[in-house]
Amino acid sequence: MLATSEHGSFAAAAKALNLTQSAVSMQVAALEETLGAKLFDRKRRPPRLTPAGEVVLQRARTIAAQYDDIFDALAAARPYRGTFRLGAIPTVLTNLLPAALIALRDAEAGLTVNVTSGLSGELMRLVEHGEIDAALMHKPNRIDPDFTWRDVTRQRVVIVAPPDSIEETAEEAFAAQPYIRFNRTAWVAQLIEERLEALGIAPNTSAEIQSIEAIHTMVGLGFGISVLPDVSFNSFIGTPLRIIEFGSPTVYRTIGLLSRAGLAKKNARRIIGDAFSKVAHRPAVEIPLPDR
Secondary structure: OHHHHHHOOHHHHHHHHOOOHHHHHHHHHHHHHHHOOOOEEOOOOOOEEOHHHHHHHHHHHHHHHHHHHHHHHHHOOOOOOEEEEEEEOHHHOOOHHHHHHHHHHHHOOOEEEEEEEOOHHHHHHHHHOOOOOEEEEEOOOOOOOOEEEEEEEEEEEEEEEOOOOOOOOHHHHHHHOOEEEEOOOOOHHHHHHHHHHHHOOOOOEEEEEOOHHHHHHHHHOOOOEEEEEOOOOEOOOOOEOEEEEOOOOOEEEEEEEEEEOOOOOHHHHHHHHHHHHHHHOOOOOOOOOOOO
């Protein structure tokens, strides 16, 4: 029942549980017979919970959480073993994520982290539907009670400019250079647009790209400037990019770990959250680029 509610249909629940759809339907029907109440309105597509189903769902979540707590309590007393499905936004893939995974490899040899990359909105939906266990992402404006959130770090938002550029302020940079816009569906885009409006800047947009690496390369080649969260700004042509402050005061965005409240793998979420928080507060280390 929990899987059907979380995934939206008997077919999706069956896929998540590695069962046939008929097996899931039979299990739900058996539960309905035992309780003497219809839990799903099957006349609707996809099936919707009935009022009785809503009551049973809340109790089932409590029972499942208590069951999972037994394993979490035991896991806290021994090294963790298992797989954790983690989502990560593009701006942490080349800096925060590798450092944390190295730390986890050394400290938790039995923990395997499977990483899925995506923008914050997409990752939030994957967490909601149970397709990943947690997401390292931009902090939502509103956090539903069904989710838990843990702050990991803050990233300042800055202008990245070609190595041979000479502009010193945001106004000068946008007046002199074409603008490479980071995908406007990314949640950080709202912060960027608000600051551009506050500065009275209407950028000359020449491209819009989702890939951070592609933007780094284009800026390094002199194609124009961009506005991005401050990560490692070595360009892929081997020359460090220039950083220009994006107005005053500095714009920051919060990065953290989003997960479903009350679900299993609480101990793994704690271990992973601790690793990211620890590496996020280390001094930055330059990673040399390979010769090309």
